[in-house]
Every structure is written in structure tokens, then in C-alpha cells.
Amino acid sequence: MGIDLIFAADALHPPLTGIGRYSLELARRLEHSDRVARMRYFAMGQWLPSPIASLERNLEQPPDSAADLSTRPASDTLQRWRRQLSGNRVAVRAYHALSPWLFGWRLRGNRNAIFHAPNYFVPPFDGRTVSTVHDLSHIRHPEFHPRARVDYMNLALPPSLRRTDHVITVSQATRQEFLTLFPHWEEDRVTAILLAADAAFHPRSTESIAPALHMLHQTPGNRRTPDASPCPLVPGRYSLFVGTIEPRKNIDRLLTAYSQLPQTLRREYPLVIAGSQGWQSESTHRRIAQAQDEGWLHYLRFVPQTLLPHLYAGAALFIYPSLYEGFGLPIVEAMASGVPVITSATSSMPEVAGGAARLVNPLQTEDIRHAIVQCLEDTGWRSHAIQAGLQRASQFSWDTCVAQTIGTYQKLSP
Template sequence: MKIGIDAHVIGDKSGGNETYYRNLIEQITKLITDEEIYLYFNDLKKSSLINIDNENNIKIKSFKTSNAVKRYMKYLPDYVQKDKLDVLHLQYFPAIRKKCKIIGTIHDISFEHYPQYFTKKNLLMNKILIPALAKQADKILTVSNFSKQDISNKYGIDPDKIVVTYLAASEKYKVIKNYELLSQVRKKFNINGEFLLTVGNLQPRKNLSRLFTAYINLRNKKMIDEKLVVVGKKAWLFNDIFKFVNESKYKDDIIFTDYVSEEDLALLYNAAKLFVYPSVFEGFGLPPLEAMSCGTPVVTSNITSIPEVTGNAAVLFNPWNVEDMEEKIVTTINNKDMINKLSELGLKRSLDFSWKKTAQITLEAYHGMVT
């Protein structure tokens, strides 16, 4: 069986989309026996970012371009035909010409619910291409039961065509008690003292403006004195976020790190006193699970897929309600027993998810399409 995977997101620092493909591909290459996997990267150098097993069964190829139009109009259709693929695995966007079975990953359809959170260009692309993939794909992979129901309802897709493959935290996200390393990461990002941590690309859906409002209110009321560390690269519609912070008297205590490596992120999770995730929409929401895997207590939103992922291992708030967010943050961070309990529950909950399990279900989906 010949399986092609469009791996152009590897190395583009796109957050969850890249994390998904990187971990999925690494685990699939460990599980395959007689399958041949064709990995298509923008640049052959990007293949070094993945640890690949079963190298005899893996074929690595390059699109030789980062241009999406050339990738989908020329290179991908040519490779499908030349490599005689049985299955092509795509993420979000459809194939121009369907020459084999198509399996498509759609993490979520947040743009259908919150179009105002997207640039006009991204919204138009999503509105055209993601429904097209949903209809073109012989099978759809998504990352939660919430997303499965959402995709099915919105696009009229038979639920039996949609397979849930939960995400997982990388093995790098674990409890780290090396105090020298934890001290080094604090110095690297100029973090002095205790801090709250939030992680996610800077874009409106992550709801950072309300988190900043809650944080500033708590500082003004002298209810907390921890700093706030924000990890994530600039995505879109983020200028208002910086304007708001820069006008605050606590601007020096809100630290933006931009994108960081997994190694540094694991250390930041471990060093944080509390992880706060105020997103208003997630197909899965990896950061809370990553934090739980590090034993970091989590306070997060009570909507979309997030409660499905966190179970009973997090304190939940209404992300639209700043007062509720403030209350949950302050009552958690100032309660040592609660901090310890959440750390224990989070570690236990994180064991329910693994990339090996995700890869096994994905391989079964591949095989089910050609038998």
C-alpha cells in the first residue's frame, strides 16, 4: 500500500497543525510494516525536523517551493500519479485533481462560527477550500467528538465518514525537576519570580485581550503579583493586543516570547505556577494537555472541545466573562491544596492520550479506504 502525506507544514511554526503532522508521521513510521510512505515537504531540509524510523519504507520528496498554488496545482498531482499512491493524506485543503483515495484532516471549523477572527484572505480561503476537502475526502479525520459533530452538522457529512483521532502531548512534555535547566529558561526569557503561562499563536480566537484584562484587574486589586508569560508567534489581527498591553502600567510584567522550541516550552510549562488558556474555540486544544503532562495546574475555558480533553483535571471558566476568569485564576493560584490536586489529576489525565494511539487509528483509516 502506498500512502502519500502532504507534510508542507513541517517547519513552518504553525503551532498545532505542525505539531499534529510531526508527531503523527513519527509514530506512523514506527508502526508500518509493508506500507510505503511518501512524505512531501516544501524543502528537503525540513525532513530533518522529524525522527523517521523504517527508512527503507519511507520516500522523502520536495515540492521545491513554498508557493501553495504551485504545490497543489503542479507538484502534488504529479507526485500522486508518478508515485502511484493508493491514499493521499491532506490537511485542511483539497487536491486539485482526485487521482487516488483522499483522507483529509480537519481539526476544526472555527471560521464558520467566528468569521470576524480571520483576515478577509484567510476567511475566503477557508470558506472555499475546507468545505471542498470535507466533500472530496473519502474519509475525514478530526481531533475530538465536538469537532466531529460540528463538521457533520455544518457540511451535512455522514458521521460514519468522520474518524476521531485525539491528539497527544509530545514525550518532551513531562515533569522536569532539573532546577538548573528551569533557572536557565527563566534567564533566557527574562522572567524574574513566579509567573502564569499562556500558549498559542497571537490571534483573536485565543482570547488574549480578556486574559490581559483579567490579569491587569487582579494586579490592580493586589490579588496576585505573578508575571504573565505569553508564548506564541504573531499570527493575524494581533496589533490591538500589543496596543492594549503597551498602554498598561504592567506592560513590563507581561512577557512575550514569540515562538519557542519544544524543549524551551516544556521547561516553561514546568517553571510556571499556573497555566491559563482562555481560547473561545478549539477543535482539541493541545496546550492544556501539554501543561497537564508537565504537572502544571490548568485553568481554562469551559466551551467547545476543551472540557472533553481536560476531563476533571482542570478548573474551568466562561471565557467570555472576565470576572469569572479572574475568580478562577485567583482562587486556584492562592490555594496550595488545589494546585497540588490539579497537578496530580492533570498527570493522570494526560496518560489517556498518546501519539501511538493516534497513529494506529490513522493507519486503520488508511487501510479501511482501500480494502
């Protein structure tokens, strides 16, 4: 008998976060697995039809576009309501107290099903439960989050874990961190299942990259110059960062390091930052705007999913100096695209890089600057890093991730 699966879809809405990408890649494959007899979606107390098709359409639209709004699932109203209240600590406590029991009431009568929460939180449920814990930054680094978010995580995660039969972490580093912080959990109830890059991330020819870069230049919100201006991005002639603009991503130190490069190197290899505005990023955006005015940075507010692999493949160097990651999927996406990588020697990032990237101390601007110069100018290192990165990226697979996830379900099946 196949698995009766209930999949929490609260992260399946645009714009996709890293958790949203993980949820989407799992859901795409679980829907077609012959080991899953029935798959249902549940989000914010509502049963939903499969959100995959509408979500994939929305990934090609800017988040505030009419097309995006017209096809969002009904649960997005509640998602927006939850985000609006997230800064109110009284509202956070009320939501924490009431929502699990409301959701549990809606889920009643599914004793033979498995509930998978790919975004941490398991509501009261009669059957067996799986939770994916992506990172524990709210405990390790609460300064990287709004106070209300830390409060909510501290309130909601412990009771959620009491309702959880098995925890999936997305790296061995996060698994070890989880077992250290929650020592009463048996080790055989916590499994590390690593993520992967989509098959669309692979090396590409200059001829295929250039038109995509031109389309990105023409995307509303990305262009600071008149429509007729030529695309400033040249394949193989820019450094790249991809990620939300927020303190944890360490973009301020990246900007400082890049601003200290020789002017000729900055002009030859401008920095491209692609990512939406996150928490506490106003001053970072002012620095980004100044660097754009100085001519050595290009900011892409929105990158359609179909163009993102081309943006990666066109980079001369990918720089990801994050202060903390539970996994660090952009590292694998860059390596799979045949691009040398600089990343941090902290948390899960050395594990994910697997010796194929240049590791830096993310707190040391000079270390970041020195690595950028070396990685742009040392052709021997670049050739080695490209081949090592491709080899390392090939060791990650979404099919393997899904197979191991289903294996976890099967251990719990009644």
C-alpha cells in the same frame, strides 16, 4: 502488503503551528511504522525528501534566523508566495481554481496509494484519500480570520471533501460539529482521533527548570533589559499562556483580567505570554508592551522546542481562555507538565480537559479574573488539579493517535 502512503507536508515548516505539530508527530512515527511500506512527502505541487530532520533543527532557531532560512525545504518559496497573496481575494480565487489540478497532475499514477492531507485539503487523486479537519472556525466564527482566508476555506473545503474518502477530526466535539454542518456525510466515514502531548512534557525539578528559564531570558528577541540583568522568571512563580497572538486566543480579555488582580498577586506571579505575532494583533501587542513596562508581564517571542517543556513545567498556573479550539493541545501539554489549568467552557476544551481543569466563560473577564485568584491561592485545589491533570494527560498518546490513523488507512487500502 504494507501501506503506500503519500503525506501532505505543507504544514511541516517553521514556526510550527498546531497543525504543523500534529503533522510532525504523525510523520515521525509513520516513517518507522512496519505497517507503512513506503512513505512519500508532497507539498505545494512538489515531491519532497523527508523534511523531518531539517525541520527539527529549525525548531531551535528563531523563524527569521540565517540557520532557519538556509535549511528550509524548497517548497517554502511557494509557501511564502502563497502567504503574500493570501490577502488578495482575486489571487485567492485564482489559486483555488488552478492549484488542485496542478497538484493532481503531479500526483497522477498513484492509484494504489493513500493520500493523507493532515491540513484539510485533498487535491484530485486517483487513489484513496484521508483528510484531517482540525476545526470549522471559518464557518462557526469567521470573525476570527482574515476575510481572504475565510473565502479560501469556503471555496476550497467543499470540493476537497468531495475528493475525500474518510475524514479524521481531532476531537469528538469537532466530529459532531462536522456532522452537523455536513449532514450528508455518513457517520462511519468520520473518525475522531485525539492528539497528545510529546513525552518531553512532564513534571521537572526546580534545578532543571531554572537554567532553561535563564536561556529563554537570553534568547534574542525575548530580552528587554541589559545582558547582565538577572532572569525575571522564577520556577513556580509565574502564570503562563502559550499560543499565537490572534483574536481567537482571547488574549485581550486575559490581559484585562490579569491587570485587575491585586498588585501583590501580579508581582508575585507575573504573566508570561509565549507566542508569535498573528493576525490582527497590533493593539494586543501594544497592551503587552505596556504590561511589560508595568512589570507584571513577560513576553517571549520565540521559545526553542527543547526549552518549551521547561517553560510549561515552571509555571504555577496555565491559562488558556481561547474562544474556540478544535482540540487545544496546550491544555494537554500543561497537564502533562504537572501544572494546574484554567481553560474555556466552549467547543472542544471541556472534552480535552476531562474534568481536570477550572473552566471559565471566556467572554466574562470577571469569571477569568476570579478563577485566576482562586487557582493561585487555593493550595488544596492546586494539589487536586495537578494530580487530576497528570491522570488526564496520561490518557492521550501519540502512539495511539498514529495506530488509529493507520487503522483508518487500512480500512481504505485496496
